[in-house]
Amino acid sequence: MKLIIIGAGGNSKVIIDIIKARQKILKEDIEILGLIDDDTGKKELREYSVLGKISDICKYINNEETFFINGIGDNKTRKKIISEIETLFSMSLRGAERRGNLTPEIRSLSPDMQDTRFETRDRIPYYTAIHPSAIIGSNVTIGEGTVVMPNAVINIGSQIGRHCIINTGAIVEHDNRIGDYAHLASGVVTAGNVTIDNLTFLGTGSKVIQGLEIGENTIIGAGAVVVKDIPENCTAVGVPAKVIKSRD
Ligand SMILES: CC(C)(COP(=O)(O)OP(=O)(O)OC[C@H]1O[C@@H](n2cnc3c(N)ncnc32)[C@H](O)[C@@H]1OP(=O)(O)O)[C@@H](O)C(=O)NCCC(=O)NCCS
Numbered sequence: 001m002k003l004i005i006i007g008a009g010g011n012s013k014v015i016i017d018i019i020k021a022r023q024k025i026l027k028e029d030i031e032i033l034g035l036i037d038d039d040t041g042k043k044e045l046r047e048y049s050v051l052g053k054i055s056d057i058c059k060y061i062n063n064e065e066t067f068f069i070n071g072i073g074d075n076k077t078r079k080k081i082i083s084e085i086e087t088l089f090s091m092s093l094r095g096a097e098r099r100g101n102l103t104p105e106i107r108s109l110s111p112d113m114q115d116t117r118f119e120t121r122d123r124i125p126y127y128t129a130i131h132p133s134a135i136i137g138s139n140v141t142i143g144e145g146t147v148v149m150p151n152a153v154i155n156i157g158s159q160i161g162r163h164c165i166i167n168t169g170a171i172v173e174h175d176n177r178i179g180d181y182a183h184l185a186s187g188v189v190t191a192g193n194v195t196i197d198n199l200t201f202l203g204t205g206s207k208v209i210q211g212l213e214i215g216e217n218t219i220i221g222a223g224a225v226v227v228k229d230i231p232e233n234c235t236a237v238g239v240p241a242k243v244i245k246s247r248d
Pocket residue numbers: 167185186202203204205219220221222223224235236237238244
């Protein structure tokens with residue numbers, strides 16, 4: 001299997017380490033081809049080259065062996081990039097160029113790329129990166145594109161969404177539901193039956209007691225202890241956690 005990492009920043013550095021650990025410890029047959037990033041100033045990350053811009057993903061999708069993972073740490077940006085590449089892909093799949101309905105990205109591709117690259121793929125294949133030291137309980141589901149970092153624990157019956165980050169040493173207790181594009185920073189603990197909605201970020205070391213729900217697109221500050229449900233679109237900090245502001 002071959003892998004291309006989207007975004008050449010700090011989070012992708014950790015993903016590279018996860019891949020190396022999987023190669024070494026699990027003997028996984030996976031080769032990192034390189035990264036793609038819209039910052040043309042970025043030429044490489046560790047020993048891997050930046051192969052081009054994110055819209056260049058089109059050049060690789062038709063290769064049966066190549067998978068992708070989004071290494072961008074910010075939740076909203078990670079979601080935006082996924083939705084952009086999926087739009088690009090589906091427009092190309094439908095032959096949108098023949099109807100003159102082109103995105104600038106597709107228009108910038110050479111005609112041969114526009115015509116042939118998507119014939120053998122009907123969706124973008126995402127890689128899910130789980131560090132070998134992570135403990136994953138029974139009946140746990142982990143959505144595609146999610147990253148589970150070293151020493152994280154996800155206990156029985158929990159469901160983790162797509163393109164999430166379960167960071168170093170985070171503990172997700174039993175029967176949690178973690179929405180898409182959520183990020184649980186290092187050392188977070190969520191007790192049993194917690195729901196974290198899409199795009200929500202739990203700052204490092206924060207804790208959530210059992211049975212609570214934290215709404216979509218909310219930020220919980222580092223070190224907070226959440227003892228009541230927290231609504232969507234806000235920032236909450238402190239012990240016990242209190243909402244200090246709303247956010248877009
Ligand atoms: C919560 C957080 C996002 C707020 O950032 P912000 O929106 O820029 O807010 P500000 O820094 O302006 O802080 C607003 C107020 O909240 C307080 N505050 C900020 N973060 C706090 C925290 N974690 N705990 C307690 N109080 C906090 C500030 O002291 C400030 O109080 P004041 O108005 O009395 O001066 C940020 O401080 C934080 O905790 N981020 C988590 C970082 C993290 O875990 N990173 C891991 C990356 S993997």
